[in-house]
Amino acid sequence: MIHPTAQIHPAAELADNVEVGPYAVIGEHVRIGPGTRIGAHAVIDNYTEIGRDNHIYQFASVGAEPQDLKFAGEESWLRIGDRNRVREFATLHRGTADGGGETIVGSDCLFMAYSHVAHDCRVGNHVILANGATLAGHVIVEDFAILGGLSAVHQFSRVGAHVMISGGSMVGQDVVPYAMAQGDRAKIAGINLIGLKRRGFSEQALKNIKTAYKVVFRSNLRLEEALAQLEADLGDQEEIRHFIEFIKGSERGLTR
Numbered sequence: 001m002i003h004p005t006a007q008i009h010p011a012a013e014l015a016d017n018v019e020v021g022p023y024a025v026i027g028e029h030v031r032i033g034p035g036t037r038i039g040a041h042a043v044i045d046n047y048t049e050i051g052r053d054n055h056i057y058q059f060a061s062v063g064a065e066p067q068d069l070k071f072a073g074e075e076s077w078l079r080i081g082d083r084n085r086v087r088e089f090a091t092l093h094r095g096t097a098d099g100g101g102e103t104i105v106g107s108d109c110l111f112m113a114y115s116h117v118a119h120d121c122r123v124g125n126h127v128i129l130a131n132g133a134t135l136a137g138h139v140i141v142e143d144f145a146i147l148g149g150l151s152a153v154h155q156f157s158r159v160g161a162h163v164m165i166s167g168g169s170m171v172g173q174d175v176v177p178y179a180m181a182q183g184d185r186a187k188i189a190g191i192n193l194i195g196l197k198r199r200g201f202s203e204q205a206l207k208n209i210k211t212a213y214k215v216v217f218r219s220n221l222r223l224e225e226a227l228a229q230l231e232a233d234l235g236d237q238e239e240i241r242h243f244i245e246f247i248k249g250s251e252r253g254l255t256r
Contacts, residue, residue: 003040021058029075030063033082047075047094051082051107061091066103066119068137071096081107081125090129092117099138106143130167142177142246144199160246162199164192174250176216177243178209181255188217188255201239208237216247217256223247 002008002020012026015034020026022040030044033052038044040058048063056062063078065071078094079102086092090111095102099120106125111117115129118136124143129135133147136155141147145159148167153159160177170184178196180189191213196206211234216226227244234240247254 006038015052027063045094047077049077049079051080051084053082054080054084054086056086057088057090059088060086061089062086063094064091066093066096066137068096068098068119070098071119074101076101076103076119078103078105080105081109083107084109084111086111087115088113090115093119095120096137112149124161133165144195146195154252157252158246158250161242162192162195164195171255173253173255174246175255177246178239179213179255186255205237205239208234208240209243212240212243 001017003022005022006020006024008026009028011028012030014032017034018032019037021038024038024040024042026044027046029047032050035053036050037055039056042056042058042060045063074097076095078092084105084107090113093103096119103117103119103121105123108125109123109127111129112131114132116134117123120138121135122140124141126144127141128146130147130149132150134152136153138156139153140158142159142161144161145163147165150167151165151169153171157171158174160175162178163175164180165171166182169182169186171181171186175181178191180192182189191209212230215230219226227247230240230244
């Protein structure tokens with residue numbers, strides 16, 4: 001299961017059925033769960049924790065030190081869940097002391113070739129980063145978001161659940177859940193209706209989301225007034241509660 005040319009630190013902890021390909025390098029403070037496959041020439045650096053049934057493809061770099069000039073070699077971690085796929089030349093970096101010391105990736109994600117997750121990011125479940133998509137430091141990406149090829153997200157920005165970011169987009173502020181965004185700088189381009197239908201949202205839930213979108217982005221109400229109206233009319237609906245709380249938590253402002 002482990003190729004004889006692989007370089008594995010004696011203190012690394014690998015489950016019994018982990019596969020490691022030729023010339024892969026695995027550092028000291030590394031833990032890898034059962035069923036995970038590490039491809040040829042991949043590097044799993046110090047302070048990396050990987051769950052079960054992941055596939056790290058050839059030449060990927062996972063757990064390297066952050067590209068942050070304030071980083072001083074302190075202990076920090078990259079923690080990855082289960083069943084993720086990290087494709088060729090993708091880079092996932094560990095956290096910094098200023099960012100809480102952790103970069104966290106959920107489960108069932110796909111990081112296509114040359115995609116990048118910077119220090120202190122929080123990536124949810126079922127997220128896709130297409131080829132060359134880039135997250136700067138401290139970015140939050142919620143469940144089921146998709147970032148198109150060569151898109152980028154600014155530091156400290158958030159991408160909401162079920163969002164679709166078009167290829168080549170430059171995201172500078174928070175993108176609300178359920179939306180599509182495109183352009184440089186990215187603007188909201190409507191609701192990710194096809195994606196929501198594919199994920200089983202009911203007709204009533206879709207109707208509620210359309211209403212919320214119109215109240216926030218198409219009415220003449222101030223944002224506080226729009227949120228108050230949504231809370232009064234649809235605040236008992238789970239998808240709308242999440243939409244409202246996401247907006248209330250915005251620090252960089254909303255992509256409009």
